Amino acid sequence: MKSTQMKMLLGVVTALAIAVVLAGCPPAKTPQQALPLPPKPTPVAKPAGEPIKIGAVFSVTGRSSPLGDPEKKTALMLEEQVNDQGGVLGRPLEIIIKDDESVPDGAVKGANDLIEQGVVAIIGPSTTPSTMPLKEICQEAGVPLIACAAGKAITDPVASYVFAVPQTNALAVAKCFEYLEKEGIDRVASIYVANPYGEDGQNNIKAIAAEKGIKIVATETFGGDDTDMTTQLTKIKAAKPEALICWGTNPGPALITKQAKTIGLDVPILQSHGVANQKFIELAGEAANGVQLPAGRLIVWEQLPDDDPFKSLLEDFATAYEAKYGTAPNTFAGHAYDAFWIAVNAIETAGEADRAKVRDAIEQTEFMGTAGEFKYSPEDHNGLTLDAFVWVKIVDGAWQLIK
Amino acid sequence: MKPTRRPPPQAEHGSIVFRALGWLLLAAVVVAPIASGNGYLLTIAIFIGIHAIIAIGLGLLMGYAGQVSLGHAAFYGLGAYTTAILTTKAGIPPLGAMAAGIVLTAVVAVLLGAPTLRLHGHYLAMFTLGLGIIVQIIFNQARGLTGGFGGLMGIPPLGVGYWQLDTKPEFYIAVIAVLTVTILLANNLVHSRIGRALRALHESELAAALSGVDVARYKLLVFVISAMLASVAGSLYAHLLRFVSPDPFGFAFSVELLIMVVAGGARSVWGPVAGAALLTILGEVIAKTGEQIPWVADLDVILFGAVLTAVVIFLPQGLISLTSRLRRRSPTAPSTV
Amino acid sequence: MSLTDQLVQYLVTGVSIGVVYGVVGLGLTIIYNATGIINFAQGEFVMLGGMGAVALVNVGLPLPVAVAVAVAVVTGVGLAVERLAIRPLPATSIMTLIIATIGVSLVLKGGAKLLWGREAVILPPFSGTQPVRIGTAGIDPQRLWVMAVAVLSVIGVQSFFRYTLTGKAMQACAINRAAAQLVGININRMVSLSFALSAVVAALAGVVLTPVTMMRYSQGTTFTLTGFLAAVVGGLGNSLGAVVGGIMLGLLESLAGGFIDPLTGGMVSSGYNKAIALAVALLILWLRPQGLLGRQKKEAL
Structure with a gap:
């Protein structure tokens, strides 16, 4: 490379670096002085004294x-x-x-x-x-x-x-099993993220499956930074489950949802409430459609009936x-x-x-x-x-x- | 920050007044957390002490054996988990469990170091890196033994018989005691025949070998000692939290230790101590500022990286070399880390 | 699903993840060959390539332009790293070099976090999501892109070193710096060039990977570690060896994941698969320190 080219490149890099610094600096994040909250009906006294x-x-x-x-x-x-x-x-x-x-x-x-x-x-x-x-x-x-x-x-x-x-893990898992019972599914596989959240989910899955007489035909784990779970999913596919329960938070579960499709594991996929956010749909793309999960009412509050006691809060x-x-x-x-x-x-x-x-x-x-x-x-x-x-x-x- | 100094090669050059002042200041800094009665300061001081114990060991390895370990967190974890498992599952008293941890890590270090330290180049770095990852996986997966991702609880306080160190000041004193012993040992090692041989080795491995120094054996010795120190620190950690889980013993912590040693200065016993204090305090300052100005909290990684790079470039002997410059009023000769 | 079908899927998976380890290892090899440096920021180059392309697509650039710009920017970052953090180093012991590049990796990681946040991001796939079938086994079409990039990188790098004058000069630097300087090779320029080339390979890999694996600011470390092991197992300094080593690691990982727990009757869970792959890699190194394809270096006296 000629030295003039090199200098030009360095110049470009410096310019970019400056742009980056300017773009990344404070104004982007100031939650302290964000949008005004919805107007309050009655003006209230300003709090006073020691906080x-x-x-x-x-x-x-x-x-x-x-x-x-x-x-x-x-x-x-x-x-x-x-x-x-x-x-x-x-x-x-x-x-x-x-x-x-x-x-x-x-x-x-x-x-x-x-x-x-x-x-x-x-x-x-x-x-x-x-x-x-x-x-x-x-x-x-x-x-x-x-x-x-x-x-x-x-x-x-x-x-x-x-x-x-x-x-939530116990209650969320119970919801999943309600679904399995309703669909008459008695062979299920589970895959969970290698952290306390995943492990707690798995413990509950084991306990409730035993109680309900549903057979867990395969159990696999994945690391929080793992990017390819096809090995685990292949083993799961070989065990012929009728549904797959996945317990984790983004981005792993989104990859699992996609990769299950890639290797042709065509069973209903149940996710945990850990992915009940828009990011999951964004990451899993097309493959997200059809995924079912227990979620807090929060995410679907608009669809709740008006007499639901939780709706207004x-x-x-x-x-x-x-x-x-x-x-x-x-x-x-x-x-x-x-x-x-x-x-x-x-x-x-x-x-x-x-x-x-x-x-x-x-x-x-x-x-x-x-x-x-x-x-x-x-x-x-x-x-x-x-x-x-x-x-x-x-x-x-x-x-x-x-x- | 701790006032730090290192015994210069020609100790006579440092004035007596300067030394006395240094010791006084050090004593004040050590006593301050207890005197303040502030639980937060004490906690931070305890963590600094524990990290300093590992950092001194790693410093010996880097500064005197010229080798870098990228998996020291694994030895720290082995110590912590040995203590946790033996005290909770086998009812072995804390000191016994700590000793078992030391033996275990020494064995692992010998198995790892013996074949690799005879080779030149990156081998120890590679094997320690691999060990770190494998050990982390075992902590996570050997559920029956380690409690898995959720960790292991119910570790008793440190103590012998009726004498239980179950308050923070008592525990702090114990950590300071262990740290003091570590510093004395390290100083002894550095000034012993072995230390001199290692220094010679650092200058020129070939020359050292030609003059009859068994280079590999001395390197191995230092590596094993540094692993044992990490194990002791790990046991202390387990008694401090009374709980262990896999996350604190990963690659990220190995890198943090590296920053402590490099920032403080590997070629002095006090350097790593200063590094441990500096890094911990810097982390807390960033976090505290981040509470007021949120984007500052995200600066930690970038800042640690910048400190590390800047120190290697501009202060290859670490920040501790600043004190000797101050004392001798003459620049130290540039040399490797 | 028969055992053979499973085996085929494990092999396909093993190769497709191993190629990624290999291509990162290849990037490490380029720098190592010219300078003797293990660049611990290599994984960050991969991450920057991927996240940079996403950021550029998000501001409205068409995908090919975004890819080109992202690769160019990362190349610039590679040059800047060499100029600002490596060249000024007063000493060049192995330890100092490792530490300096670890420092750089933290800066790049921290920068990405500050700039793009902590969430994973994704690119649209280059050629659809319809899996390609190999018997009953399936592979994401994007994985084929990754493999293509890996193959092209190996060919490109090998022919660069073998057939171009600059490439030969660069190799000369690695073999004997002083001698290279004596015959008029500009060492600094060679080192810069090796960082640039290595960054190009890494950034390209990052860009083609992002649609299958997503990208997060923190992912660089994993890339570096696996790439490093791939390069070492293959024989540090051998660019083909890095890719072979990577594929071997990938296969070990996926086969161990598939078979270890049936083989041991459930005694050893498949969660150990990475540990097993790593242990085998270390064992190989222990028995053969020069790696699979590496040649025994004579000790310089």
């Missing part, structure tokens, strides 16, 4: 960011809403969000920081491994923790300060979220919504920002949330009594509620 602090630990980056990122967005949005409507106990609410980078170390550092900053309660973390060490830390420090992770060990055995909002949340972030909220955003309101309501009920009193109030909580109807008790810190999962099918690239 009340609630902590949050989410996996905003790293492997579990498909969970933590929408959770963070939800918490920020709700903080703003609460402060626009007069705050908590007349005082401003401050949400302090810690990113655990999808590893427990980050959660431990974050939680210790939050506790020292005097938060009244902590919501999150997003995953079970991040939550386990916090169970002990929060219990010892006497800080209420409302986890957004689904692992059984979080609330069993019960630690008095530790609560959880999702019980979902509508408020979904429209506000979409107006602010341009995408629909997913199940995990819903977990953050539930945890947030349970914490805020408990502070209101306790009447003061006292950790022990707030804990007592949480244990008395009865609450309608995105994941269902919560009713905590001293023995039950999971509290979901009526689940909010519905059965959804993708038709022509859109979600359709199946009754």
